[in-house]
Amino acid sequence: MKKIAVLTSGGDAPGMNAAIRAVVRKAKVLNIEVIGIYYGYQGLVEGQMTTLQVGDVGSIIQRGGTKLYSARYPDFKQSDVQDQAIANMREAGIEGLIVIGGDGSYRGAMDLVKKGFPCIGIPATIDNDVPGTQYTIGFDTALNTVIDAVDKIRDTATSHENLFIVEVMGRDAGDLALYAGVAAGAGAVIIPEVDFCIEDVIARIKRGEYRGKMYNIIIVAEGVMSGTELARLLKENAGITTRVSVLGHMQRGGSPTGRDRVLASQFGAYAVEALVAGKKGRAIGVRNHEIVDYDLTEAFKKEHATNLALYTLATELSI
Numbered sequence: 001m002k003k004i005a006v007l008t009s010g011g012d013a014p015g016m017n018a019a020i021r022a023v024v025r026k027a028k029v030l031n032i033e034v035i036g037i038y039y040g041y042q043g044l045v046e047g048q049m050t051t052l053q054v055g056d057v058g059s060i061i062q063r064g065g066t067k068l069y070s071a072r073y074p075d076f077k078q079s080d081v082q083d084q085a086i087a088n089m090r091e092a093g094i095e096g097l098i099v100i101g102g103d104g105s106y107r108g109a110m111d112l113v114k115k116g117f118p119c120i121g122i123p124a125t126i127d128n129d130v131p132g133t134q135y136t137i138g139f140d141t142a143l144n145t146v147i148d149a150v151d152k153i154r155d156t157a158t159s160h161e162n163l164f165i166v167e168v169m170g171r172d173a174g175d176l177a178l179y180a181g182v183a184a185g186a187g188a189v190i191i192p193e194v195d196f197c198i199e200d201v202i203a204r205i206k207r208g209e210y211r212g213k214m215y216n217i218i219i220v221a222e223g224v225m226s227g228t229e230l231a232r233l234l235k236e237n238a239g240i241t242t243r244v245s246v247l248g249h250m251q252r253g254g255s256p257t258g259r260d261r262v263l264a265s266q267f268g269a270y271a272v273e274a275l276v277a278g279k280k281g282r283a284i285g286v287r288n289h290e291i292v293d294y295d296l297t298e299a300f301k302k303e304h305a306t307n308l309a310l311y312t313l314a315t316e317l318s319i
Helices: 016-029 040-046 079-091 103-114 139-160 175-184 198-210 227-238 248-252 258-276 308-317
Strands: 003-008 033-037 049-052 097-101 119-123 163-168 188-190 216-221 243-246 282-287 290-295
Touching: 003 016, 003 040, 016 033, 016 097, 016 258, 033 040, 040 079, 040 103, 079 103, 097 103, 097 258, 103 119, 119 258, 139 163, 139 175, 139 216, 139 243, 139 248, 139 258, 163 175, 163 227, 175 188, 175 216, 175 308, 188 198, 188 308, 198 216, 198 227, 216 227, 227 243, 258 282, 258 290
Parallel strands: 003 033, 003 097, 097 119, 119 282, 163 216, 163 243, 188 216
Antiparallel strands: 033 049, 282 290
């Protein structure tokens, strides 16, 4: 291959810039030109492209967000829109595409593959919910952001002897809530993968009070319910008064951690190698500490596997 393209799609995640940098610089080593696509699939269809030189990706490894910007583009599900994207790439001499994003972004890549255009997917989402890989770019940074926020909230909770509910992102997957709950020592963790029981949450709070605990922190994934809704249920069912903190989009921002920078660099370089090797319709991931590639369709045909053993540990340690 002489020319490839890279885009970021869907929700932004810390480490996307590190992956873009790795793609450009690994390609340079292999004498391949890289075209950056702005605004994801929308930019691909509208022809918003630019050549990325080595210097263009300097000093971005430490930056959150994405240099190429991102956009959600539902119209890309249409066959004629996909045809336009392929026509634009072929006219520009692009021979392969690297897509950095989540499972929704992977679906767009797979549609292009079905039409004969080589694509490789790199998983980047703070939810860590892409099947086939143990970790996604951005998860570790978001996790540390949540932990830092909970640690700060604990200072206030202990000072005023309050119960705080912390609502974190995670529409369909509870990894962020679960890992943060263990790392921050939450009194209860509520995730989509485990059936919710308000009586169990109340019992945990009461047990803590019985042994003299003067404050508590509950972490809830937004996919189960809002923090405000949980506060209402606790008030109505047990007369428990709470404070609610919604962390929101701050979880997506910030300088990526060292782990995310390394993972993104490995994924980006591996994706270029996969295209050069003639692979298409593959996703990059990490399994048992090894960087691998696997069939792209796994990302949306299989369900994300939550570490339920870790959930058990969370409940045991929060007695």
